[in-house]
Amino acid sequence: MLSTPALVLAIMLFGLGLIGLLSRRNILYMLLSLEIMLNAAALAFIAGGARWGQVDGEIMFLFILTLAAAEVSVALGIVLQLSYRFRTLDADAFCEMKG
Amino acid sequence: MISVLWLIPVLPLAGFLLLALCGARLSRQQIAWVGCGSVGAAAVTTALVATDFFSLFPARESYQQTLWNWIDTSGMTVGISWYLDALSLLMVAVITGIGFLIHLYSAEYMAHDDDYARFFAYMNLFVAAMLTLVLADNLLLLYLGWEGVGLCSYLLIGFWYREPEYGTAAQKAFIVTRIGDTAFAIGLFILFTQFQTLSIQQVQSFAMEAWPVGSNLAMIVAALFLIGAVGKSAQLPLQVWLPDAMAGPTPVSALIHAATMVTAGVYLIARMHHLFELAPMVQEGIAVLGLVTLLLAATSALVQHDIKRVLAYSTMSQIGYMFLALGVGAWSAALFHFLTHSCFKALLFLAAGSVIHSLHHEQNIFKMGGLRRHLPWTFWTFLIGAAAMSGVPLITSGFYSKDWILWSVWSSPLSHRWIWFGALLGALLTGLYSFRLIFRVFFGEVRTQPTGESGLAMRLPLVVLAFLALTVGFLEMPHTLGHVTLFSQYLSHALPTTELLPGMDESSEAREQLAVTVAALLGIGLAALLFLPGSLFGARGTDQSTSHPSVTLLQGGWGFDRLYDRLFVQPWFAVTRNSSDMVDRGYEWLAVCAESCHGWLSHTQTGHVRWYAATIAVGTLMLLGLFAM
Numbered sequence: 148m149l150s151t152p153a154l155v156l157a158i159m160l161f162g163l164g165l166i167g168l169l170s171r172r173n174i175l176y177m178l179l180s181l182e183i184m185l186n187a188a189a190l191a192f193i194a195g196g197a198r199w200g201q202v203d204g205e206i207m208f209l210f211i212l213t214l215a216a217a218e219v220s221v222a223l224g225i226v227l228q229l230s231y232r233f234r235t236l237d238a239d240a241f242c243e244m245k246g
Numbered sequence: 247m248i249s250v251l252w253l254i255p256v257l258p259l260a261g262f263l264l265l266a267l268c269g270a271r272l273s274r275q276q277i278a279w280v281g282c283g284s285v286g287a288a289a290v291t292t293a294l295v296a297t298d299f300f301s302l303f304p305a306r307e308s309y310q311q312t313l314w315n316w317i318d319t320s321g322m323t324v325g326i327s328w329y330l331d332a333l334s335l336l337m338v339a340v341i342t343g344i345g346f347l348i349h350l351y352s353a354e355y356m357a358h359d360d361d362y363a364r365f366f367a368y369m370n371l372f373v374a375a376m377l378t379l380v381l382a383d384n385l386l387l388l389y390l391g392w393e394g395v396g397l398c399s400y401l402l403i404g405f406w407y408r409e410p411e412y413g414t415a416a417q418k419a420f421i422v423t424r425i426g427d428t429a430f431a432i433g434l435f436i437l438f439t440q441f442q443t444l445s446i447q448q449v450q451s452f453a454m455e456a457w458p459v460g461s462n463l464a465m466i467v468a469a470l471f472l473i474g475a476v477g478k479s480a481q482l483p484l485q486v487w488l489p490d491a492m493a494g495p496t497p498v499s500a501l502i503h504a505a506t507m508v509t510a511g512v513y514l515i516a517r518m519h520h521l522f523e524l525a526p527m528v529q530e531g532i533a534v535l536g537l538v539t540l541l542l543a544a545t546s547a548l549v550q551h552d553i554k555r556v557l558a559y560s561t562m563s564q565i566g567y568m569f570l571a572l573g574v575g576a577w578s579a580a581l582f583h584f585l586t587h588s589c590f591k592a593l594l595f596l597a598a599g600s601v602i603h604s605l606h607h608e609q610n611i612f613k614m615g616g617l618r619r620h621l622p623w624t625f626w627t628f629l630i631g632a633a634a635m636s637g638v639p640l641i642t643s644g645f646y647s648k649d650w651i652l653w654s655v656w657s658s659p660l661s662h663r664w665i666w667f668g669a670l671l672g673a674l675l676t677g678l679y680s681f682r683l684i685f686r687v688f689f690g691e692v693r694t695q696p697t698g699e700s701g702l703a704m705r706l707p708l709v710v711l712a713f714l715a716l717t718v719g720f721l722e723m724p725h726t727l728g729h730v731t732l733f734s735q736y737l738s739h740a741l742p743t744t745e746l747l748p749g750m751d752e753s754s755e756a757r758e759q760l761a762v763t764v765a766a767l768l769g770i771g772l773a774a775l776l777f778l779p780g781s782l783f784g785a786r787g788t789d790q791s792t793s794h795p796s797v798t799l800l801q802g803g804w805g806f807d808r809l810y811d812r813l814f815v816q817p818w819f820a821v822t823r824n825s826s827d828m829v830d831r832g833y834e835w836l837a838v839c840a841e842s843c844h845g846w847l848s849h850t851q852t853g854h855v856r857w858y859a860a861t862i863a864v865g866t867l868m869l870l871g872l873f874a875m
Contacts, residue, residue, distance in 0.1 A: 169860050177856075242853030 153194035160187035174229065174238045178222055185215045248298040250291055251311050251328050254338060255377035257288040261370040269363025278353040281366030285349045285373055289342035296335055306332045306739040308447075310383060317386075321442060329383035329446065333581070333740040337380040337513055340585060344505040344592050345373045347707035351596050352497040354703035355603060359495075365405060369501065372398035376506040380513055385434050385444040388514075392430070392478070395507050396423050402502075403494040415493040422487040426477015430514075433470030436463070450520040459524050468525035471518055472532060479511030479565050482539040486806050488562055489546075492554040496599030499554060503561045504592035509584055512568045516577055519741060523575075529660065533573025537668045540566025542804050544675035548682065549800045552609045553598050556683055559803070560635060561591060563672065567651055570669060574661040576654030577741035578734045583651055585733075586643035586718050590634035593711035597628035600704055601687060604696040611683065615779075616692035621699055625688050627708040632684050634715040636677035637766040640727070643719030648673060649762050650722065656758050657746045670765050677769020682777045690779035726756045 160183055167180030189211040196204020226236070233240055261284025269277060299309065312327035330338075349369060356365050375394025382388035397420075404416025438444055440463065441452040457464040473484075480488035488508070492499055502508060515522060515532065522529050540563045547559035564587045571580035601617060601624055602609055618625045634644035652673070655666045699705070722733035734743070799805055850861075 165863060169856055169863070172856070238855050241855065245851050245853030 153197070154191060157187045157191040157194065160184075160190065172237050172239055174226055174236045174241075177238060178219070178226070181222075182215060182219070185211060185218075247294045248302060248309055248330075249311065251295050251309070251330055251381070252313055253291050254288050254295065254342065255328075255374050255381060257284045257291065258370040258374035258377065260284060262367050262374060265363050265367035265370065269367060272363065274357070274362055277363045277366055281370060282346065282349040282353055284370055285342060285346045288373070288377070289346045292335075292338050292342045295330070296339065299330065299335060306736065308740075312383075322438075324384055324386045324444060326387065327383040328381040330381065331740045332737050333513075333516060334380050336581060336585065336737070337509075338377060340588050341373060341376050341380065341505045344588050344711075345501065347710055348497050348500050348505065348592060348596065351500075351599070351704050351707040352495075354701050355497055355599055356495060361405070365402075365495070368398055368401045368405070369498070372402065372501060372506055376510070379510055383445060383447075385437070385446060385449065388446070388517075389431070389434065392474075392510060393427065395478070395510060396420060396427065399423070399491070399502060399507050402498040403491045405494050405498065409493075412493040415487075415490040419487040419491050422484050423477045426474045426484055429470045429477075430474025433467045433474065436467050436470070446517060450518065453521055453524060457524055460526060461524070464521065464524035465528060468518075468522050468528040469531075471514060471521065472528055472535075475511030475514045476535065477511070478514075479508050479569070480562050481511070481535055481566065481569055482542065483806070485539060485543070485562055486803065486810060489555050489558045489803055492552065492558050496554065496595060496602060499558070500592045500595035500599070503557070503595060504588040508561060508565055509568075509588065512565065512572065512580060512584055515569075515572050516581060516741060519572075519577055522572075523742075526660070529573055529575070531573070533570050533655075533661065533665060536566045536569025536571075536573055537665055537672075538566075539563070540570065540672045541668060541675070544672050544679060546800050546803045547679040548675065549797050551612060551801075553601065553611050553614070553683065553687065554595075554609055556611070556679060557591070557594055557598060560594075560676070560679065563676065564591065564635070567648065567669070567672070570665070571651040571654060574655050574658040574665075575742075576651060576658060576744045578737045578744065579647070579650040579654050581737060581741070582722055582733050583647040585721075586634065586647040586715070589711055589718055590631045590642075590644055590715040593627060593631040593708065593715050594635065596704070596708055596711065597624050597631060600624045600700050600708065601628075601696075603700055603704075604698060605694050606697070608694050611686045613693050614687045615690040616688070617696060618688040620692070620696045621688075623699055623705050623708060627712040628688070629684060630712040630715055632680040636680045636770055637673060637762065638770070639763045639766065641716060643715055643717065645763075645766070646719035646722060646724070648766075649724060649759055652762050653724065653755060653758055654744050657754075659745055659747050670761060673762055674765040674769040674772075677766045678773045678776075681770045681773035685773060685777040685779070724755060724759065725752050726759060 164180045164182075164184035164187060167183065168177050171177050171180060189208045192204040192207040192211070194204070196202065196207075229241060230236055261280050264280055264284075265272075265277060272280070299306075303309065308329060308331035310327060310329055312325045314326055315323060316326045317324040349366070352365070352369065356362060359365060372395065375391050375398055377391070379388055379391030379395060382391060400416045400420040403419050404413045406412050407416075434444065437449050437453075440456070441449055443449060443452070453464065453467075476482070477484040491502060494502075522532070543559045543562035543566060547556050547563065550556045550559060564583070568580045568583050568587070571577075571583060601614065601621065604617075604621060604624075605614065608614065630642070634642040637645040637648045639645045652666065652669055655661045655669055720730065723730040802808065
């Protein structure tokens with residue numbers, strides 16, 4: 148199966164991203180981990196498209212790329228505001244909304 | 247011209263809308279013009295329609311007019327349609343004619359009231375609802391009018407809503423009549439499920455085909471209709487609202503008692519007479535109920551202090567006579583008594599209002615007296631009204647109608663002798679309580695100084711009604727006296743003729759009439775003996791502090807109020823007081839449950855974004871695992 152190594156890589160990238168997201172406390176690194184997870188998902192779509200010989204996978208990749216760019220621009224704006232307000236980038240410090 | 251029939255109920259309704267929407271902007275004079283004018287115009291329209299009806303339908307058949315479909319679903323079509331026959335024309339004429347006189351009287355009587363426009367708006371709506379009731383072609387439209395009448399009685403009895411007691415009286419009238427209305431509605435449901443139509447004519451012809459005489463369904467439906475009629479017409483056992491309904495302004499009492507509301511039950515039974523003929527047991531029940539009510543009310547009327555309460559009980563008693571006549575199958579006699587009663591009862595109420603008006607709203611008859619010379623117009627008209635109610639022979643209308651009823655009771659195969667004797671006792675009591683009122687209020691020494699006779703707008707209706715109370719009776723006279731049958735001929739197509747037992751000839755009729763005459767005159771003579779100041783026992787009766795237990799019982803209308811209080815009101819309060827806690831506890835438990843769950847779950851809201859991410863990941867994994875299995 149041609150696509151199997153690509154899928155394995157995608158799973159590994161996704162796992163790395165998730166671990167990074169959960170273990171890092173710096174919000175910038177959490178954003179980086181999120182990007183890695185998005186790219187892992189995109190890679191899985193590419194692999195699927197190659198496996199079935201369809202263009203749908205690549206189209207989904209383009210969508211995810213656009214979405215990631217939009218998400219990063221919004222997220223960086225929020226991060227900027229957070230660092231102004233709290234003078235820190237520690238995600239655990241932003242816990243004023245607890246129940 | 248008969249096609250303007252639809253205008254008759256619409257005119258008062260338009261008057262109501264005009265007064266309700268822009269009554270605040272009109273001057274008092276304009277309000278009086280709109281209020282009286284709308285009913286007056288309806289009366290003129292009635293006269294036009296009546297002349298046309300007489301010329302177009304010489305045999306007095308019926309005329310129908312459908313305006314539009316009100317409800318049109320599969321299997322049920324209800325139209326806004328009117329049905330005019332001799333019976334409904336008679337009702338319409340009385341409602342608009344007497345109603346107009348009462349409106350005219352109110353224009354002066356209520357002249358100093360703050361809510362002049364509201365009063366006339368309600369009065370107009372009352373007349374419109376009653377006209378809808380009597381002109382309706384189907385039972386649903388009739389029910390609309392029926393409920394409209396109930397609503398207006400509530401609004402008008404509680405017209406002076408700043409007095410809490412008056413509000414209570416209004417609620418009592420509404421709730422008690424609602425018991426009857428519910429039974430009536432159930433009757434309608436049964437009829438509809440049986441025949442898939444609510445048209446009065448169709449329902450009755452289907453019922454006559456489908457149900458044999460005395461069948462169970464006919465009995466049930468007739469009994470339910472009877473309960474409805476009993477509630478509206480204040481007969482036993484739903485009569486308790488009527489004495490309290492005196493809380494409203496006096497013209498309202500006149501309207502309720504003479505032209506609208508209490509006669510609705512009589513009309514319903516007369517309109518559905520084919521149905522009641524299928525249920526002979528129920529019909530017998532009507533007669534017995536009427537007899538018992540007329541005796542109870544007459545005895546209660548004997549000991550009341552309040553001039554309006556005496557008249558209220560007298561209405562109950564006279565409606566009892568109508569029910570009695572309906573019960574023995576004397577349909578036309580009942581309607582004839584309705585006609586004469588609405589003339590003399592409107593007269594009595596308006597004259598009583600004139601007395602109250604001139605005595606600064608004093609209603610206690612023990613504080614009245616000697617008004618004969620001060621209020622001559624009121625005295626003479628009141629005297630005519632009381633004479634008509636007691637049935638003074640030959641010259642008053644009440645004599646002819648009551649005599650017809652008693653003769654029918656005597657000679658009908660549906661009746662018994664003891665019923666006749668009871669009704670005869672009622673005639674004696676009627677004379678007694680009517681003239682007790684006359685002697686107390688108009689004779690003797692002056693106890694409260696009156697302000698003088700009222701104006702033209704109040705005197706004119708009194709004179710017209712007094713004239714009617716004397717002359718209406720000549721429409722129908724018995725065999726022994728001239729034998730005029732205009733009224734029974736007029737109604738012959740709408741209502742069946744009264745059956746008589748064989749062997750009832752003129753000589754037995756003459757003997758029966760003599761008994762009725764003697765009873766009425768005996769009652770008046772007794773009243774003169776007991777209550778006329780200066781007569782044999784006249785001085786003794788002035789003491790108003792009699793508190794013999796039997797008198798107290800009679801004053802409270804035989805203690806029905808207390809009985810119902812014990813039987814229904816108190817147990818209900820007791821039940822609500824206890825069970826409210828039990829029911830509440832269930833709901834409280836639900837609230838506690840929700841609150842604790844909320845406290846428990848809110849611990850997961852830590853505010854840490856990484857915790858949320860972890861729970862999302864774990865949740866996704868669990869879901870995937872679930873799908874994989």
